[in-house]
Amino acid sequence: MLPFDDFTLCAATADLADEPDAREHADAVEFRMDLADSPEAQLRDYDGDLPLLVTNRHEGQGGETADDDARLDALEAAVAHDAVGAVDLELDTCLDGRGARVREAAHANDASVVVSTHDFEGTPLRQDMRALLGDALEHGDVAKLAVTADERADVLDLIAVTHEHDAEGERIATMAMGEAGRHSRAVLPVYGSRIGYAPVDPADATAPGQYDLATLRRLVTELRGE
């Protein structure tokens, strides 16, 4: 089980062979099944130390797999693996009811559920971000929101919303994608964001504006005064 009680740094990858290189800095591995070759075989053969957060992102949310039953079948099977400590489910998949079986399977296997929304167009108004996080908290253990920042004010809005939810004791994970949002990945954990994502190798970024793993670990550690 990945409880996300505190900041958890995930090495985002489509190749579980990256895990040994991630160990030094990461708390977990986000396995991007939608970007992976033979994801089922990789999961079956995985014998790394770090727990896995499994993601099978559909095309409408920035991933590469079709939003069909097979995508959810793969996630449902994935959570049965002992190494899997959490699963990512898109908020749209939860709102239309299709995600319920994956959530139930996750909880039955002692894995937590991260419910996520991605906005690749911009940063919604504060009230809309609050609504998205509130809806996600009704369906999962952690509510995640990744927006796209065009200017510093966008990051300011996301920091404010993150701080408010954290002050309520809610488990949330937030990040602003894009160049203007890069620093948010280091700063938001100071305001309560529970999950950070970074590639082991910067060439393998899974979202715009990510730092590499070692850099994000160093920045978060310094900013949080750890």
Ligand SMILES: O=C1C[C@@](O)(C(=O)O)C[C@@H](O)[C@@H]1O
């Ligand atoms: O949802 C997220 C967050 C993310 O999009 C990011 O911006 O770091 C990276 C993805 O791999 C992950 O699934």
